[in-house]
Each structure stands twice: as C-alpha cells, then as structure tokens.
Amino acid sequence: MPASTGSSFILDDPAPLVEALLADGWRVIGPKLGDGAIVYDEIESASDMPRGLTDEQEGGRYRLREGDPNRWFDYVVGPQSWKKYLFPARQKLWSAEKGDNGFAIEPHEDDFPKTALFGARACEIAAIEVQDRVFDNGDFTDSGYKRRREATLIVAVQCARSAATCFCASMNTGPSADSGFDIALTELDDGGFFVECGSDRGAAILDRIGPAEAGTAELEAANAVTLKAAGMQTRSMPDNIPALLRENLDHPRWAEVAERCLSCANCTMACPTCFCSDVEDVNDLSGDHAERWRVWDSCFTLDFSYIHGGSVRRSTLSRYRQWMTHKLSSWHDQFDTSGCVGCGRCIAWCPVGIDITEEAAAFAAEPLAQEG
Amino acid sequence: MAKPKLAVWKFSSCDGCQLSLLDCEDELLDIAGQIDIAHFLEATSEIKNGPYDISLVEGSITTPHDVERIRKVRENSKVLITIGACATAGGIQSLRNFADVKEFTNIVYAHPEYISTLEKSDAIADHVKVDFELRGCPVSKHQLLELITATLAGRKPYVPNASQCMECKRAGTVCVMVAKGTPCLGPVTQAGCGNLCPSHGRGCYGCFGPKENPNPPALSAHLSELGMASREVRDFYRSFNAGAPEFAKESTSHE
Numbered sequence: 001m002p003a004s005t006g007s008s009f010i011l012d013d014p015a016p017l018v019e020a021l022l023a024d025g026w027r028v029i030g031p032k033l034g035d036g037a038i039v040y041d042e043i044e045s046a047s048d049m050p051r052g053l054t055d056e057q058e059g060g061r062y063r064l065r066e067g068d069p070n071r072w073f074d075y076v077v078g079p080q081s082w083k084k085y086l087f088p089a090r091q092k093l094w095s096a097e098k099g100d101n102g103f104a105i106e107p108h109e110d111d112f113p114k115t116a117l118f119g120a121r122a123c124e125i126a127a128i129e130v131q132d133r134v135f136d137n138g139d140f141t142d143s144g145y146k147r148r149r150e151a152t153l154i155v156a157v158q159c160a161r162s163a164a165t166c167f168c169a170s171m172n173t174g175p176s177a178d179s180g181f182d183i184a185l186t187e188l189d190d191g192g193f194f195v196e197c198g199s200d201r202g203a204a205i206l207d208r209i210g211p212a213e214a215g216t217a218e219l220e221a222a223n224a225v226t227l228k229a230a231g232m233q234t235r236s237m238p239d240n241i242p243a244l245l246r247e248n249l250d251h252p253r254w255a256e257v258a259e260r261c262l263s264c265a266n267c268t269m270a271c272p273t274c275f276c277s278d279v280e281d282v283n284d285l286s287g288d289h290a291e292r293w294r295v296w297d298s299c300f301t302l303d304f305s306y307i308h309g310g311s312v313r314r315s316t317l318s319r320y321r322q323w324m325t326h327k328l329s330s331w332h333d334q335f336d337t338s339g340c341v342g343c344g345r346c347i348a349w350c351p352v353g354i355d356i357t358e359e360a361a362a363f364a365a366e367p368l369a370q371e372g
Numbered sequence: 373m374a375k376p377k378l379a380v381w382k383f384s385s386c387d388g389c390q391l392s393l394l395d396c397e398d399e400l401l402d403i404a405g406q407i408d409i410a411h412f413l414e415a416t417s418e419i420k421n422g423p424y425d426i427s428l429v430e431g432s433i434t435t436p437h438d439v440e441r442i443r444k445v446r447e448n449s450k451v452l453i454t455i456g457a458c459a460t461a462g463g464i465q466s467l468r469n470f471a472d473v474k475e476f477t478n479i480v481y482a483h484p485e486y487i488s489t490l491e492k493s494d495a496i497a498d499h500v501k502v503d504f505e506l507r508g509c510p511v512s513k514h515q516l517l518e519l520i521t522a523t524l525a526g527r528k529p530y531v532p533n534a535s536q537c538m539e540c541k542r543a544g545t546v547c548v549m550v551a552k553g554t555p556c557l558g559p560v561t562q563a564g565c566g567n568l569c570p571s572h573g574r575g576c577y578g579c580f581g582p583k584e585n586p587n588p589p590a591l592s593a594h595l596s597e598l599g600m601a602s603r604e605v606r607d608f609y610r611s612f613n614a615g616a617p618e619f620a621k622e623s624t625s626h627e
Contacts, residue, residue, distance in 0.1 A: 035573060036551035039544065060594065062551045079546055089542035262587045264559035265534060269541030280530045285402040285521050296542050301534040302584045316585060351537070351549050351559045352594045 001213060003203035009195040009211035010218055014072060014118075014185060015046035017155065017195075020208040021116045026153060029085060030118035031075070037062055038078035040085075043118065050075065057163035057344065059353025073119065073187050076163045077343050081272035082117050082124055086148050087131060089296045093279070098288040109144060116153045120181070122174030123166075123343040125156060127272030129180055133335045134275045153201055156181035160189075160225045162232040165344030167357055170236035173341040176226035186222035194222035235357040237328070237342065238364045245329040245363065247370055249321065253362045258317035260354055265298035267346035267354075268323065273339050276304070299323050324359065376425035376524065379411035381445050383431025383438050384465055384493065388510040389456035390414040390430050395513055406524055422448035426523055429502075432458040432465060432615075433494040446500040451523060454496045455516065457509035457612040461581050464509075466493040466615025470624070493615060506531065509579040509612035512564050532563055533584040536576050539563040545571045555595050555608065560586040560618070581613040588622035602626045 003009070011017065021028050022044070030043040033050040043049060054067030054074040067074045091110060096103040120128070128149075135145035159166075159175035168174030177184060182202030186194040194214055197203050238244060268274040278297035283290040297304055300319045305312040313319050331339035340356070347355045380390055394415060396403065403409075410420035427449035433439055446452055457463050468476065469492045477484040496502055506519055515531055522529035532538075536558035540547065548554040548570050556575030562583040569576050582588075592605050600608070606626035609619040 034544075035546045036548075037546040039546065060550055061553075062547075064551075079541075079551070080544060084544060089544075259587075260590050262535070262559040262590055263585055264537040264583075266537045266541060266547065266559070269538060278532075281527075282518065282530065283521060283525055283527075285399065285406050285517075285524065287525055296538070298534070298538065301532070301538075303532060303534065314585070316587065349547055349550055351547065351556070352590055 003197045003206035005197055005199055005203065007197045007203075008214040008219065009197070009206065010214045011185075011193045011195050011209070011211050012191075013046065014049070014193065016209045016211075017183070017185075017205070018043065018046045018118065020205050021118070021153075021155075024205060024208065025114065026116040027113045028116045028118050029082075031073075031078070033064075034078075036064065038064070038075050039080050040078075040082065040117075046072075049119070054161075055163060057165040057348040059165070059347050059355045060350055061353065062348050070191065071160075071187065073157045073185075074161060076159060076161065076166060077121055077124065077345060079270055079345070079349055081270070081343075081345070082120060082128060083131060083272050085115065085117070086128065086152065087135070087145060087275060091144065091294045093292045093294050095292075096290045103290070109147070112148045112151055114151045114153070115148075116155055118155045119157045120154050121157060121159055121343075122177035123168040123171075123341040124272055125154060125177045125180040126168075126171075126173035126341040127343065128154075130273040130335070130337055130339060130341065131275060133337060134273075137335070153205075154181045154183075156184035156198075158184055158186040158222070158226050159229040160187050162229050163344060163348075164234060165347045166233050166342065167235040167237055167344060168342035169230040169233050171338060171340060171342035175229040175233075176223075186225050188218070188221050188225060190221075194218045235344070235347075235355070237340065237357055237360055240364070241360050242329040242332050242338075244360070244367060245325045248363050248368050249325070251363060251368055253359065254317045254321050257320055257354060257359055258315065260352055261316050261320050262351060263300045263316045263319055264351060265300040266349050266351060267356075268298040268300060269296060270345040270349040271327075272343060272345065273327075273341060274298070278303070299326070324356065327356075328360070375406065375408040377410040377420065377422075378407045379422065379424040379427045379445075379449065380409075380414065381411070381427060381429045381431075382413070383429065383442065383459065383496070384434040385431030385456065385458040385463065387414060387430070389459075389508075392455075392510050392513050392516055393428070396517055399517055403520060407520075423450065424448055425450050426520075427452045429454045429459050429496050430456050432462045433490070433496065433499050434465060435489050437488070439490075439499060442496060442499050451503045452496075452500065453504045453506060453519065453523070454502050455506045455511045457507065457579065457581060458493075459496045460505040460507055460616075461613045461619075462493040462495050462615030464612050464614065466620075467610060468493055469615055469620065470610070495615065504529065507562055507580040508564055512566060514566065515564055534563055535559055535583045536561045536563045536565070536567075536570075536580070539565075539567045540570050543567045543571065548573060548575055549594075549598075553598050555598055555600055557591070557608065560588050560591050577611055578609065578619065579612050581616045582618040586618050588618060589625070592622060592626065
C-alpha cells in the first residue's frame with residue numbers, strides 16, 4: 001500500500017531509509033560519534049551512526065557509555081543542535097566592491113543542498129518550530145533561513161529513554177513528536193522500528209522502500225516506548241514560570257546564581273532556540289573590498305547590550321536574568337511560545353552545571369510577595 | 373597622501389608576536405604597500421625617525437630603562453597598540469610579581485649587582501596610555517591583520533572580548549571539560565586563538581588573558597571538583613597571563 005500522511009509501517013533497521021534518502025538525492029545529516037560526544041554531521045550510510053552507544057548527562061557533565069550493541073538510538077541530545085545547519089554559526093551576508101561610483105553590494109547565499117535531518121528528537125523539532133517563528137513569522141522573513149528550511153526534510157526519532165537532564169515532558173515538547181516530521185521512527189523494545197509517515201515528501205521516500213504496514217500491536221508498542229521515556233524524567237519546569245519570573249525580577253536568587261555563572265555563553269550557544277547574532281564588518285587592506293558576516297552572539301556578552309555610550313547589562317546578574325526571563329517568560333509575549341523546549345543542553349553544557357530547572361524551582365519555592 | 377608610518381617596538385618579550393607580523397606572508401606585501409614601515413628591527417635595520425602614526429609595542433616593562441623608553445615611544449606615537457600577553461599583562465615573566473626578584477637574581481647571576489631590574493613585570497598600560505590592546509601568546513595573525521586593517525580604515529577592529537567557549541561552540545568543538553572532565557580556562561579566557569587547544573582535545577591555557585567580566589572563583593570551584601589540588605589551580609592561572617589582574621587575584625587566593 002502506498003504511504004500517506006498518518007500511515008504507519010515497520011522496518012527492521014534504519015539502513016533502507018538512509019539509502020532511500022541518498023538515492024533520492026538528499027544530503028543526510030545524522031548523529032555521529034564526535035570527540036567524546038554525539039554530534040551532527042553528514043552520514044553516508046546507517047553504519048556511520050553511533051549504534052550501541054548511550055549517554056549519561058548531568059549538570060556540567062556528559063559521558064558516552066557502551067550500551068546494548070543492537071540498539072540504534074539509545075543516546076539523547078548532544079552538544080550540537082540542528083540550528084548549526086538552519087542558522088549557521090558564521091554566515092557571509094554580502095560583499096562589496098569599490099568602483100567608480102562607490103560600492104557595489106553583492107548579496108551572498110550559501111549553497112544549501114536539499115538536506116535530510118536524520119534522528120531529530122521531539123524537543124529538537126519543537127526547537128526548529130520555535131526558530132521558524134523567529135526567522136519566518138509573517139512580519140519578518142530571513143530569506144536565507146526560509147530557503148534552508150524549505151530544503152529540509154526531517155526524519156524524527158522518538159525517544160526511547162531520557163537523560164537526567166531532559167525535561168521535555170514538562171514543556172509539552174516530547175519525548176514523542178506528534179507532528180513536524182516527514183518520517184518518524186520509534187525503536188521498539190524487542191528490536192525493529194515503528195515508522196510513521198508525516199508528509200507527502202516522507203511518503204515518497206517510504207514508497208521507495210515499500211515497508212510492511214504496522215498493526216495495532218506495533219502502534220501500542222511504540223506508544224509504550226515513549227511513555228517509558230517520559231516516565232524516566234526527573235527534572236521539570238513549573239507551569240507558571242512565565243508569570244513567576246515576571247513577578248520576581250528583584251528576587252535575591254538572581255544574585256546567588258550570578259555568583260556561580262561564568263557568563264561564558266555556553267548555554268546560549270548550545271540552546272537550539274537561541275537565535276541572537278552579531279554582524280562582523282570586515283574589509284581588506286586596500287579598503288576596496290568589504291564583507292559583512294553574521295555570527296552567533298549571546299546575551300551573556302558585554303558587547304551584546306552595547307548601545308551608544310556603553311553596555312546596558314554589565315553585571316552577570318543582569319545577563320543571566322535577561323536570558324532566563326526571555327527564554328521562559330517574555331518569549332511568550334514576543335513569539336507566542338516558550339523559548340525553552342526542555343532539551344537540557346543548557347544544564348549539561350554549562351561548565352559549572354547551572355540548572356535552569358533548579359533556578360526555576362527556587363523562584364517557585366519562595367516567590368517575592370506581590371503587592372496589592 | 374603620505375602612507376602612515378608604522379613602528380614596531382620590543383620590550384621584555386620573546387619576539388614571537390613581532391614574528392606573527394612577519395608571518396603574515398601573503399599579506400605582508402599588501403601591508404608594505406599601505407604603510408611605511410619606519411621602525412621594525414626584527415625585519416629591517418633601516419630606521420626612520422618619528423613621529424609615528426601607529427606604534428605596535430611588544431613586551432613588558434621590567435627595567436627602569438624600559439620605563440623611560442616607553443614614555444618616549446608614547447610621545448612619538450599617534451596611536452599606540454600593545455600586542456601580546458607580555459605587553460598587555462606582563463607576560464610569563466610576571467611570575468616574578470609573586471616572588472622576591474632579588475632572591476632570583478642572587479641565585480641566577482654570578483654578579484647580581486649588575487642587574488638593574490624592577491620588582492615587577494608590568495603591562496605597558498601600567499605606564500602609558502594605550503589605545504588598543506591585542507591579546508594572546510602569541511597574538512593571532514588573523515586578529516593582527518584585522519587590527520592593522522581596521523586602524524588604516526579608521527574603524528573599530530572586530531576583536532570580541534567574550535569567552536573562548538563561544539569560539540568552541542561556533543566551531544562545533546565538543547567541550548573538553550564537560551565531555552572529558554579536562555580542566556579548561558576557556559570560560560574565563562578571551563576568545564581569539566582560533567580555538568586551538570580544545571579542538572585538539574586540550575583544555576584552554578588562557579593565552580588570551582581574562583575575558584571581560586570573568587568569574588574565576590566559580591570556575592576554580594569546579595576545577596577543584598574535577599580533582600585539581602589548590603596548588604594546581606593556582607598554577608593553572610599562573611602562566612602567560614599570570615599578571616592579568618583577574619588571574620593574579622584568583623591564583624593568589626589559592627596560595
């Protein structure tokens with residue numbers, strides 16, 4: 001039976017899917033073993049993926065471990081996110097050449113072949129959808145982002161386990177994605193994959209393979225997998241966090257966390273939704289050629305809040321508060337969604353293990369009294 | 373319009389930062405085309421008199437003679453830019469700042485009475501007004517070129533003073549401290565080296581000195597958790613930028 005949105009199938013392993021994508025001309029980006037962590041990089045076959053590995057994550061700590069050698073996706077999210085492809089860390093925006101009539105500006109667009117993101121987790125799809133609202137929201141469109149996004153196909157992997165840093169269940173972003181993917185895979189406990197088709201593009205890929213249809217038993221087994229992953233989560237975010245932060249801007253906890261915070265910006269660099277950038281204008285020695293580059297920036301730097309006369313946020317307190325209140329509170333006002341998807345990267349990749357859920361819990365435990 | 377005159381000066385240093393300028397092989401002819409290299413003993417014995425439009429100063433102030441000489445350089449320079457950890461923080465020789473320099477000279481020299489030296493190794497900015505400090509041990513060739521280019525164009529050089537971590541993350545380098553427990557000064561160190569050590573699996577040695585608004589006590593607490601003894605934490609901050617105030621204060625607290 002041909003695949004269609006909502007139809008489901010079974011596969012023994014992900015290899016045919018990678019092959020079908022490659023055969024259909026997609027560049028496939030997937031999980032790979034990097035230098036001590038799972039990173040995202042181009043893969044040429046399913047065997048490039050780190051089968052059999054699992055991860056241990058805590059505040060400021062990430063370790064890979066040997067797991068069940070037969071399991072394909074028993075690790076969760078690592079230090080990198082898909083934003084490195086959709087919103088690259090460094091992009092040339094334009095170049096300019098000096099001529100007789102001043103400078104001629106040449107816009108620059110990086111080559112971005114049609115790309116399959118293989119193994120995106122539910123929280124990561126949620127993060128991509130958050131960045132969609134930032135870069136392509138009706139009022140404003142970043143043409144480069146839109147172009148890259150439209151050339152992107154998503155193969156989701158529904159999580160079979162959670163790390164100790166995961167809290168997607170409390171953000172309603174995982175561990176299972178209901179939408180936002182073209183194809184979704186759930187690795188079942190007794191081997192094999194439950195495969196969901198999420199779009200016509202996904203259907204076209206699945207039709208190249210012609211997998212067997214899934215039945216109710218596989219559907220139930222798949223639901224049990226992600227339910228178990230959700231049950232493993234120990235961290236959570238309070239429901240009332242947007243108001244809680246708004247009402248506690250002068251709470252003494254900010255000074256306390258600022259004592260521990262390095263203002264190193266790792267949290268924002270690792271965050272899959274943080275979207276801030278700086279522009280770097282450069283010219284050559286002759287002054288005849290100039291370029292403008294966009295680079296990832298962070299609200300944790302001094303220069304970030306520089307306006308004429310100086311920087312607005314000089315203290316670590318003001319920077320941490322800006323980040324956390326924006327991420328969890330004012331983001332709702334700006335983009336009608338939370339800026340946090342509960343992936344836990346900011347916890348694991350903070351060099352000193354500052355935990356956003358622990359900070360949130362501290363405000364919830366002893367909020368400042370509200371006037372009137 | 374006459375080409376701007378450039379002078380390069382050396383104080384107490386290893387010459388490595390001046391060599392970074394000579395290392396700009398592909399761009400060196402372009403530089404020579406745009407500026408008049410009027411005083412650069414590492415490159416040429418031809419010396420033109422000042423005043424100079426741009427002076428690049430390498431090295432730290434360690435002798436009474438240096439103190440006099442840097443004042444003359446300042447008087448003869450429109451723009452004075454210091455290059456490298458010696459000039460911006462006193463260099464590795466600022467380790468003397470934590471000890472008794474007389475004791476050193478008595479041990480090292482047969483005739484210590486011939487040695488005329490100061491108690492401390494100072495940054496250039498401790499003695500004269502500095503218009504821009506370019507960090508690093510040695511400075512980055514890329515940043516040096518950017519500095520020269522920007523100065524000639526009359527714009528602010530793009531030399532961020534944020535953490536080394538931002539360079540690592542932008543490059544996709546896996547954090548060595550989080551993933552391997554390797555002690556790293558990156559979170560308190562200014563970016564600029566091109567992500568050299570972490571991309572080779574080593575922790576940052578702090579060659580570019582303290583980033584703006586650093587928090588060494590918070591990092592040190594974590595270094596202790598990773599198993600570093602207090603003495604090791606002290607020594608970690610005491611290398612090329614030992615004399616940088618934020619690093620000096622932190623290392624001293626681990627005496």
